[in-house]
Amino acid sequence: MSRGKHFSQEEIEFLKVNALVMTTKELADKLGRNYWAVHRKLQAMGVIKNHVFTADEDFIIKRMYGKYTAKVIATKIGVDENAIYNRCKKLKLSQK
Incomplete structure (x- = not known):
């Protein structure tokens, strides 16, 4: 039974x-x-927000990191901003 509006x-x-x-x-x-x-x-709609990054996307992130904000990079690739932050950690990128 639904408690809120549909x-x-x-x-x-x-x-x-x-x-x-x-x-x-x-x-x-x-x-x-x-x-x-x-x-x-x-x-319920089956929208999956997990993104599997490709080598090309990793290359873009590495090139743009430090020059552009995570939001700009996320928009370029078409993912959520938090996905960029997490990917940067995984790629061990740090501000120089």
């Missing part, structure tokens, strides 16, 4: 279009919804 078709389309470029918090704020409601809806 997602409208426009909200679902918004989530499909923006799920991979906006954080769940940004999506929730934009829709005026609770973070966890949006999180559960994304899971």
